Amino acid sequence: MFKKILIVGCGLIGSSILRASIKKKISKKIYVLEKSKIHIKQIKKLRLNCEILKDPKKRITNVDMIIICAHLSEYLKIFKKIEKYIDKNTIVTDVGSAKEKVSGEIKTKIKRNISWISSHPIAGSEVSGPEFGNEKLFSGKWCVLIKDKNVNKKHLQILTKFWTKIGSNIVYMSLKEHDHIFSITSHIPHLVAYNMVKTAMNFEKKKKSNIVKFSAGGLRDFTRTAASNEIMWKDIFLNNHKNITKGIDLFINNMRQIKKLISTKNEKKLIKIMQESKKIRKKIVSAKQDVNLPDFGRR
């Protein structure tokens, strides 16, 4: 499909793209740019077929696609490093979880006309690093592609083909639409999970109770989400802060309402809220967005 591609950042997502690309014969040559010495060691140990770029002066021409799999706060620094590899035929994409702010910055600060089409595969977990990568990570998962007014249609087509080949189902969105939807389906849930764990820790400190020992009653699920990479999530919270702070207000208002229903013993309304909530779970399982097993099949 390609002759040369470059993966920038080879952690969980980058190394999964690398593995899937090798498996699906996406490119004759795959270059990897990675700053972490630990990650480089792991990639070598895993014997993944790629060339790790060490010499910053090395020139590579005719790179078909560059995929940035790094923290949002590093994009501008990365662009400075990779500018020399970009020509008019190079598709530049990323896998970031927030879009509008960083895409705006790239358009403003990168003077050159580059073909920037942002991607967001809805895949990953609480662990980081190349050893957790998986060639099937994107299989059957949604991948959002950002379709701007000025998008290079040929490049969009190629990018669509790439993600489809490594297993993703494609959906097109605008920057705004993306950041809006994922604020509620991903960013607020993560923030709430972090806040739940923080609240439990405050409680533990104050009351000298052991929250770890009795976490299986519900808290433990939140701790998984709240074990996600802190730099990644700090970046997402700051990049999508407008949608997120609005979501926080909505969440707090609803929580106050539930508190009132409890204080006034409004059984009917409490039951109704919970019944509605159960329906969403059924829809998610039907839409194959989660496993159809009690307790996630966990034992």
Added chain:
Amino acid sequence: MFKKILIVGCGLIGSSILRASIKKKISKKIYVLEKSKIHIKQIKKLRLNCEILKDPKKRITNVDMIIICAHLSEYLKIFKKIEKYIDKNTIVTDVGSAKEKVSGEIKTKIKRNISWISSHPIAGSEVSGPEFGNEKLFSGKWCVLIKDKNVNKKHLQILTKFWTKIGSNIVYMSLKEHDHIFSITSHIPHLVAYNMVKTAMNFEKKKKSNIVKFSAGGLRDFTRTAASNEIMWKDIFLNNHKNITKGIDLFINNMRQIKKLISTKNEKKLIKIMQESKKIRKKIVSAKQDVNLPDFGRR
């Protein structure tokens, strides 16, 4: 171990106790009192070795232990039904998730001197009904036993032996301590999950976005917890309302703080909160309170 035991309510927990009791030869005879015709049908279909009590006038004497596995709001009604089976040697227990209020009611309203020792096995999932029961449900899980001042020590010893035999690890608590700890490790997490799903539904309605389709970014985990039985959770919220409303206030305060950290771009403090949170996850996995697999081992 026993000659006769009676399980009242044979859903997920009741039927798991039934299965484990059969497996571990806990009692020569096991009676089941169950009001749901659907459940009775399922129990018969599963061919679980027990006698389902149908005739309300039937007298059974010398019952060693009665375990109530029903909603908290039904306890008083159930006590009226089972009083005739209780004598001075009968241990009466339950598996409820909130303790202080309902135990107080029982002591006040049930005039007779009965040996009431409350239990709480920290086990279960979002599904209900006997078909999901499992003889290993309690294996390696904590079971809290309420140790009152006036507890019958011999009975407490027997109850400890029973739960240990079906796989539980025992921990003793006072009513107050129980309701306090589980408000933060179980009740608030469930309430927060319901509130997250409610907030997402409000968002979906307002913005006409599809939250189900893109729920894999984090929201789906909350929908599992928020698919739990609505009567059970309404009862828990109302029974433990004092601790829960205090917990809600603490949660909202923390959420406001995080909102402020985002608005003021306080990267350092945001990162610190998330790093602390990650440590709790590690402790939970080390304490074997959750599986040691990314994403709960879900595929």
